[in-house]
Amino acid sequence: MARTPDRKAGLLADVRALAEQHLAPHAGAIDTEARYPAAALRALGAAGAFAAALPASQGGQDLDLAAQAAVIDAISAVCGCSGFLAWSQAAAAATVAFGDNPALQQALLPELADGRLGAxxxxxxxxxxxxxxxxxxxxxxxxxxxxxxxxxxxxxxxxxxxxxxxxxxxxxxxxxxxxxxxxxxxxxxxxxxxxxxxxxxxxxxxxxxxxxxxxxxxxxxGPETSTALLLRLRGWLALSQTGLGLGIVDGCLHDIREAGHTQAELNRHLPEQEDTLAAALHSARERTRRLAAQFDDPAAYADVLRLRARSAELALRAATAALLHAGSRGYQLRHPAQRRLREAGFFAIVTPALKQLHKELAQLERGSRRAA
Ligand SMILES: Cc1cc2nc3c(=O)[nH]c(=O)nc-3n(C[C@H](O)[C@H](O)[C@H](O)COP(=O)(O)OP(=O)(O)OC[C@H]3O[C@@H](n4cnc5c(N)ncnc54)[C@H](O)[C@@H]3O)c2cc1C
Incomplete structure (x- = not known):
């Protein structure tokens, strides 16, 4: 697919359009009826959604980790399950790309990058x-x-x-x-x-x-390089996955605005409002963009964990707010606010889960106090 001069903006525009077309009508069925979004993933893969950060020589878009996180964010705003599938595919491709097997990279990366080979x-x-x-x-x-x-x-x-x-x-x-x-x-x-x-x-x-x-x-x-690879990769995985949580927050803001069309007068009395959540979302996105350039810097690892934890807590907060703003309509099983609550819960328990993040952060803080 041809890219506009601003290639990142072009990729994101394509991804948003595909998500609206292929995922929005089916997000409920994907979440509850086990409908695997095969056609949507094929279209997203062909647009470059799983390989934003891979070089063109490996079938990628030659952009960066910030672009990959933004792509997962855009998909997750429409459907969290598909956002996680996109992350899984991108994570598998990135792991092979970080590895030390050039023959495997040559043989499989193009197919992993465009989703022909699910991973x-x-x-x-x-x-x-x-x-x-x-x-x-x-x-x-x-x-x-x-x-x-x-x-x-x-x-x-x-x-x-x-x-x-x-x-x-x-x-x-x-x-x-x-x-x-x-x-x-x-x-x-x-x-x-x-x-x-x-x-x-x-x-x-x-x-x-x-x-x-x-x-x-x-x-x-192999054993000589695998631990070093994982130590480099873990920041990449956590930051790209942050896109999942921030996309869920974006989806919650959409639900809050929808509820505002009919219930604005009462909803303004709720403690959590769209503007504060939107400001927190903006700041977490900016932080993701900035930290993406340092994903493998050991000195930035604690900041990566803090951001990943902050996005999980923000997603839980936003999903609760979306339910409260939607009111009794939001209590219907098929209402998007119900799905977003489940998506936010998933984001908080998938590795690195919130409890893991807080434990690792406490360990890192204890270590730096001892070193001081
Ligand atoms: C829907 C879903 C999809 C997931 N997809 C992936 C994925 O694609 N790739 C991936 O690597 N991980 C995946 N996970 C696992 C996830 O990332 C966490 O590692 C896992 O949920 C454990 O998280 P926790 O920190 O809350 O530990 P806890 O849930 O508290 O688990 C504690 C221990 O029990 C083990 N455990 C948990 N559930 C089971 C079980 N059913 N049988 C046996 N042992 C169990 C855990 O591995 C862990 O060692 C998925 C989890 C869920 C719920």
């Missing part, structure tokens, strides 16, 4: 492990030119037999392996998770791996 990011466990919260759930042992991987990951979204996912496993002889697994691999069972409160169209599965063979060609990073 999930199963890195919660590895990231929580890195934060000292849990042990690795997958183990890897050498087998011929590759590895056999076993274990269970309770949640991976955007995964199906024709898709791939990225995850990490503990190697038998020490160290961490970052790998790409095929959704139809022998030994991989994809169990649909029980009905969810929301995001039912997210193709979320429990993944059971029983000696799944991952050839060397599908290794994203």
């Amino acid at each position: 999930g990011s199963g890195l919660s466990n590895a990231l929580r492990h890195l934060a000292g919260l849990e042990s690795l759930r997958l183990g890897a042992r050498h087998s011929g030119e590759g590895y056999l991987i076993s274990g269970v990951l309770p949640w991976i979204s955007n995964i199906a037999p024709g898709h791939v996912f990225i995850s990490a496993a503990a190697l038998e002889d020490g160290g961490l392996l970052l790998f790409l697994a095929r959704g139809n691999a022998n030994g991989l069972a994809l169990e649909p998770c029980p009905p969810l409160a929301g995001l039912n169209g997210s193709l979320t599965h429990t993944c059971r791996l029983a000696e799944v063979y991952v050839p060397a060609a599908d290794v994203v990073a």
Whole structure:
């Protein structure tokens, strides 16, 4: 798709138009009826929505992380489930791009970038492990030119037999392996998770791996580089995901304005108003844009966590406000305010979850007090 001179603005305009056309009419069904937005994701992928920050040589838009976060924000303002699917796809592509397997990058990045190959990011466990919260759930042992991987990951979204996912496993002889697994691999069972409160169209599965063979060609990073890669990537993942929360806030502002058409007189007595939420949204977006340039600077990591936590709290606040402004109409199950409450709840519990963020921040603050 041709870009205007301001390529970022052009990409965002395309994404907004596609989201309005393909997602707005179906957001409720995607959330509650498990309708996977396949056609919308294909169109968004073709427009460059999953690869804003990748170089053109890898099938990307040659923009930056701020643009990727803004794209996820624009999608999530219309449908949080689709925003999370876009994030999952972009995160998987970014992980391969950050890796040290040029042949894999050449073979798969163009297809990951434009969404022809659906992809999930199963890195919660590895990231929580890195934060000292849990042990690795997958183990890897050498087998011929590759590895056999076993274990269970309770949640991976955007995964199906024709898709791939990225995850990490503990190697038998020490160290961490970052790998790409095929959704139809022998030994991989994809169990649909029980009905969810929301995001039912997210193709979320429990993944059971029983000696799944991952050839060397599908290794994203070996034990020498994988931890450094994750340490660089975690800021990228958290900041791009901030777009999900800020898009949900934007959607709540839309619902508050809608309610104002008929209930403005009474609604002005509510403690939370559109202008304060809009100001907080603007400031969080600005902060995302500025921090994006420092996503892999260890000195900025605490600020990234603070921003990610602030956006989760803002999304919860905005979703509650949207319900209160919508009143009894907003209590109907199919009202968007109900969906946004579920979306905001999801954003607060997905890795890095609010409780993880506050724990990590407390640890970092204790560390810097000790160093002072
Ligand atoms: C709808 C949905 C989609 C998700 N998609 C992804 C994804 O695409 N990729 C990804 O990496 N993570 C995904 N997750 C996981 C998410 O990112 C968090 O890691 C997870 O919710 C744990 O968050 P928590 O900090 O609240 O820990 P808690 O929920 O408090 O969990 C504590 C421990 O219990 C484990 N646990 C939680 N649920 C189960 C379960 N059903 N079976 C066994 N153990 C369990 C957790 O892994 C953790 O070790 C998804 C979660 C949900 C609800």
